[in-house]
Amino acid sequence: xxxxxxxxxxxxxxxxxxxxxxxxxxxxxxxxxxxxxxxxxxxxxxxxxxxxxxxxxxxxxxxxxxxxxxxxxxxxxxxxxxxxxxxxxxxxxxxxxxxxxxxxxxxxxxxxxxxxxxxxxxxxxxxxxxxxxxxxxxxxxxxxxxxxxxxxxxxxxxxx
Amino acid sequence: xxxxxxxxxxxxxxxxxxxxxxxxxxxxxxxxxxxxxxxxxxxxxxxxxxxxxxxxxxxxxxxxxxxxxxxxxxxxxxxxxxxxxxxxxxxxxxxxxxxxxxxxxxxxxxxxxxxxxxxxxxxxxxxxxxxxxxxxxxxxxxxxxxxxxxxxxxxxxxxxxxxxxxxxxxxxxxxxxxxxxxxxxxxxxxxxxxxxxxxxxxxxxxxxxxxxxxxxxxxxxxxxxxxxxxxxxxxxxxxxxxxxxxxxxxxxxxxxxxxxxxxxxxxxxxxxxxxxxxxxxxxxxxxxxxxxxxxxxxxxxxxxxxxxxxxxxxxxxxxxxxxxxxxxxxxxxxxxxxxxxxxxxxxxxxxxxxxxxxxxxxxxxxxxxxxxxxxxxxxxxxxxxxxxxxxxxxxxxxxxxxxxxxxxxxxxxxxxxxxxxxxxxxxxxxxxxxxxxxxxxxxxxxxxxxxxxxxxxxxxxxxxxxxxxxxxxxxxxxxxxxxxxxxxxxxxxxxxxxxxxxxxxxxxxxxxxxxxxxxxxxxxxxxxxxxxxxxxxxxxxxxxxxxxxxxxxxxxxxxxxxxxxxxxxxxxxxxxxxxxxxxxxxxxxxxxxxxxxxxxxxxxxxxxxxxxxxxxxxxxxxxxxxxxxxxxxxxxxxxxxxxxxxxxxxxxxxxxxxxxxxxxxxxxxxx
Numbered sequence: 001x002x003x004x005x006x007x008x009x010x011x012x013x014x015x016x017x018x019x020x021x022x023x024x025x026x027x028x029x030x031x032x033x034x035x036x037x038x039x040x041x042x043x044x045x046x047x048x049x050x051x052x053x054x055x056x057x058x059x060x061x062x063x064x065x066x067x068x069x070x071x072x073x074x075x076x077x078x079x080x081x082x083x084x085x086x087x088x089x090x091x092x093x094x095x096x097x098x099x100x101x102x103x104x105x106x107x108x109x110x111x112x113x114x115x116x117x118x119x120x121x122x123x124x125x126x127x128x129x130x131x132x133x134x135x136x137x138x139x140x141x142x143x144x145x146x147x148x149x150x151x152x153x154x155x156x157x158x159x160x
Numbered sequence: 161x162x163x164x165x166x167x168x169x170x171x172x173x174x175x176x177x178x179x180x181x182x183x184x185x186x187x188x189x190x191x192x193x194x195x196x197x198x199x200x201x202x203x204x205x206x207x208x209x210x211x212x213x214x215x216x217x218x219x220x221x222x223x224x225x226x227x228x229x230x231x232x233x234x235x236x237x238x239x240x241x242x243x244x245x246x247x248x249x250x251x252x253x254x255x256x257x258x259x260x261x262x263x264x265x266x267x268x269x270x271x272x273x274x275x276x277x278x279x280x281x282x283x284x285x286x287x288x289x290x291x292x293x294x295x296x297x298x299x300x301x302x303x304x305x306x307x308x309x310x311x312x313x314x315x316x317x318x319x320x321x322x323x324x325x326x327x328x329x330x331x332x333x334x335x336x337x338x339x340x341x342x343x344x345x346x347x348x349x350x351x352x353x354x355x356x357x358x359x360x361x362x363x364x365x366x367x368x369x370x371x372x373x374x375x376x377x378x379x380x381x382x383x384x385x386x387x388x389x390x391x392x393x394x395x396x397x398x399x400x401x402x403x404x405x406x407x408x409x410x411x412x413x414x415x416x417x418x419x420x421x422x423x424x425x426x427x428x429x430x431x432x433x434x435x436x437x438x439x440x441x442x443x444x445x446x447x448x449x450x451x452x453x454x455x456x457x458x459x460x461x462x463x464x465x466x467x468x469x470x471x472x473x474x475x476x477x478x479x480x481x482x483x484x485x486x487x488x489x490x491x492x493x494x495x496x497x498x499x500x501x502x503x504x505x506x507x508x509x510x511x512x513x514x515x516x517x518x519x520x521x522x523x524x525x526x527x528x529x530x531x532x533x534x535x536x537x538x539x540x541x542x543x544x545x546x547x548x549x550x551x552x553x554x555x556x557x558x559x560x561x562x563x564x565x566x567x568x569x570x571x572x573x574x575x576x577x578x579x580x581x582x583x584x585x586x587x588x589x590x591x592x593x594x595x596x597x598x599x600x601x602x603x604x605x606x607x608x609x610x611x612x613x614x615x616x617x618x619x620x621x622x623x624x625x626x627x628x629x630x631x632x633x634x635x636x637x638x639x640x641x642x643x644x645x646x647x648x649x650x651x652x653x654x655x656x657x658x659x660x661x662x663x664x665x666x667x668x669x670x671x672x673x674x675x676x677x678x679x680x681x682x683x684x685x686x687x688x689x690x691x692x693x694x695x696x697x698x699x700x701x702x703x704x705x706x707x708x709x710x711x712x713x714x715x716x717x718x719x720x721x722x723x724x725x726x727x728x729x730x731x732x733x734x735x736x737x738x739x740x741x742x743x744x745x746x747x748x749x750x751x752x753x754x755x756x757x758x759x760x761x762x763x764x765x766x767x768x769x770x771x772x773x774x775x776x777x778x779x780x781x782x783x784x785x786x787x788x789x790x791x792x793x794x795x796x797x798x799x800x801x802x803x804x805x806x807x808x809x810x811x812x813x814x815x816x817x818x819x820x821x822x823x824x825x826x827x828x829x830x831x
């Protein structure tokens with residue numbers, strides 16, 4: 001008798017499940033695990049930052065390359081000077097005076113070409129964001145632009 | 161959800177004899193409840209999953225939908241039905257400053273002057289070898305006849321060309337297999353522009369003519385030019401399709417009002433049993449143009465081009481067009497009789513079958529290109545109409561789809577041997593086999609479907625996964641919003657044998673025709689993300705704050721202004737006087753994707769600006785009173801967006817307040 005009830009029950013459930021056909025076929029996109037937003041503390045080098053540039057591919061002379069600096073200044077006027085003063089005074093972003101003594105060349109070039117990832121993980125960049133509250137925009141600088149701007153920053157810091 | 165361990169099961173069964181019977185009963189009730197009762201039940205269970213695009217995921221197709229009487233084109237993602245963008249084309253759009261900024265005003269110029277609102281009916285993606293190439297999409301202005309070309313790298317209208325000798329540019333903007341030409345056939349026949357149009361309306365048959373423009377498209381720049389026009393007898397042209405593959409070199413136009421009526425057309429243009437599809441041998445027309453058979457005609461039309469380098473449009477009034485009279489030059493045009501005021505005139509992917517859709521007919525005639533060629537060679541004619549040979553119906557006919565539905569309008573193809581025709585009167589989509597002309601499947605639409613779209617459905621290689629029906633009547637499909645309702649489109653999955661409705665989505669204006677393309681084809685076409693500031697050649701650009709200034713030229717004041725997160729330079733301007741015209745030329749110095757800035761100033765009588773990164777746009781402002789006028793950024797740009805503001809001081813005419821401007825200059829408090 002119990003077996004009969006069980007059969008009845010099974011039939012009932014089957015009818016319930018199949019009566020409307022196609023009803024529970026949920027094929028919504030595959031579930032991807034969210035990527036961790038926590039930076040990998042081991043691999044991140046706060047002296048170099050994150051981007052294309054490193055001590056190996058950025059060569060800086062003790063002396064100033066005046067031609068590079070002059071090209072850099074033109075780019076700065078268009079893309080940077082709206083927000084950065086050449087003194088220590090903060091405008092939208094921090095003043096540039098002394099930046100080349102505070103940061104490595106590769107850090108500067110990485111930050112200005114790759115600001116978003118660095119604003120998310122670089123301790124110094126994050127600290128500056130807390131002060132300025134405007135995320136440094138990506139100004140679509142080329143590699144050469146970045147090198148020229150670095151040279152202009154060095155000139156601004158008194159390198160001759 | 162119904163998994164029970166053995167102990168519970170035992171208890172359950174001891175107690176539940178009656179209840180299990182009750183469960184069976186309710187299951188049977190549910191089963192009975194699955195029978196469709198109304199239109200909402202026509203959707204089967206997995207529809208949601210098929211139309212679902214997870215947050216952060218992309219759609220499979222771009223859908224470019226005409227905005228009808230809004231004059232714009234909207235872009236949707238499919239299958240989600242998400243609205244991605246409204247591209248302003250033939251109407252002003254305050255959201256984007258289109259038609260309000262000094263740079264875009266010339267785009268809406270015509271021989272009649274500035275026209276702020278038109279009616280956009282059809283869209284046509286550019287093609288190479290009969291396949292969508294992802295470069296441009298064309299659109300027609302129906303009221304004041306024009307063609308537009310939209311650049312799919314910027315999703316902006318790049319060019320608008322007015323069409324002379326036309327009234328109601330409806331049979332447009334259909335294109336050839338390599339976009340050699342985009343055509344524009346007039347709906348209203350009218351007296352040509354170079355003769356006196358001040359004639360009695362009743363002289364229609366004598367004085368009214370049809371004109372079809374063949375507009376060439378330069379393959380690299382896309383620039384449009386009226387290569388030639390065909391002058392035809394006075395009829396109404398409705399829709400058109402190019403020949404493809406074997407029939408490349410031909411074009412087919414549906415014609416109605418072959419009665420040549422000029423009043424109460426719904427009765428008087430529905431008298432004849434058959435109207436025409438006009439077959440045009442455009443290669444032959446090209447030969448006649450080369451041979452100098454075209455007549456130069458003095459007309460007036462505007463040609464407007466927008467430059468992404470100067471960020472400025474120019475409007476040039478053109479004065480000449482070359483016309484071929486198809487009654488004189490015998491072998492360009494042929495009429496094929498087609499039942500009852502044909503609307504759609506669609507060519508299958510092989511180029512062999514031409515499907516006419518007589519909107520008052522209860523059958524669909526399918527014509528054969530090969531048979532048409534034989535009929536022309538054998539001069540198998542039934543006399544002529546206005547000097548153009550009329551091919552015998554049976555001589556060009558492949559066969560008829562019998563009793564497909566009521567009121568066929570438009571047909572698209574899946575490239576697998578099937579055609580899909582919309583039926584306005586019987587509100588349905590009917591799938592039929594081209595070879596045997598048998599109906600295979602039919603689904604209802606809600607309500608009164610107009611055009612259909614299958615991605616690539618007018619090309620050699622359709623992507624037959626979805627079909628969209630663009631309906632003319634919405635009624636009860638959405639929550640009511642008063643007398644005016646959103647327009648209704650329906651998405652069907654056509655990947656299987658049976659069509660399955662999976663989504664309703666609202667559209668802007670009235671969607672007439674629409675086209676769709678695989679998403680990758682468009683998104684990988686070199687999408688522009690910013691305008692490079694170094695390439696900005698705008699006459700009034702300020703490429704850096706050190707170039708910002710305010711310059712007076714008589715009563716015109718030019719403000720060379722920049723915007724960047726989060727300030728304008730300059731942000732304080734004094735010395736503007738009553739009677740001045742002030743031009744704010746705002747350059748957005750940002751060089752990052754998706755960082756536009758806006759610009760608004762109190763009392764601006766036209767609109768605001770929206771400026772993309774690296775772009776310069778100009779707002780003309782004529783102060784109407786003395787006082788202090790705030791200006792600010794209207795597009796949220798950063799945490800300090802609310803600080804992105806400034807003041808303009810307006811003094812009486814003749815005042816001695818000097819013209820000054822500044823940013824960040826703190827002046828001691830004065831009274």
